[in-house]
Amino acid sequence: MKKYLLILLSCLLAQVAMAQDVIVKINGDELMARVREITTTDIIYLSADTTDTLSYKLAKTEVFMVRFANGTKEVFTENLPAETVAKAPIADPAYMYQKGRQDARSYYNGTGALLGSAASVFLAGPVGPIIIGAVKPRARYNKALPAVSLQDPNYVKGYEKQAHNRKIGKAALGFGLGTGVGVLYLIMSVISPGK
Known part of the structure; x- marks a missing residue:
């Protein structure tokens, strides 16, 4: 029984370790990463492609959205051009x-x-x-x-x-x-x- 629990725990830990965030840039490029911090000007992240612990910085002005591994999203609408931001529909x-x-x-x-x-x-x-x-x-x-x-x-x-x-x-x-x-x-x- 302990052996099966150990295998199950190993699989769960591997799944958590593989969970990745996705940074979607304004130009449409997607960057697989693990976001560490979002400041007022930058997004600090670790590259998901490598195992090194070197942190990278990306200016928030280049980012449209961050899709986190847990399924939540953070959208930066202030970085969109004015034409793409939704305006109030014209009603009667x-x-x-x-x-x-x-x-x-x-x-x-x-x-x-x-x-x-x-x-x-x-x-x-x-x-x-x-x-x-x-x-x-x-x-x-x-x-x-x-x-x-x-x-x-x-x-x-x-x-x-x-x-x-x-x-x-x-x-x-x-x-x-x-x-x-x-x-x-x-x-x-x-x-x-x-x-």
């Missing part, structure tokens, strides 16, 4: 506008406008909520939105239109709440003056 403008409005309903809650308007009633009266409601929210500040959609001006226009409508509503609600709290405070101070 009306669809993208509606998609932007729909995403504004989902991703823009306007809580800041509500609370800011309620608080600004005490400091600036009705002018505070009016100013808060007049400032349009920008789509690029919402990190929850898909980056590809933000490249489409129709999507951005739809998002900002719907988000602004929602912000105006929240500012009006904040104005009402702030006014209500102020009136309630005045009534309470009149009913029970400085006990």
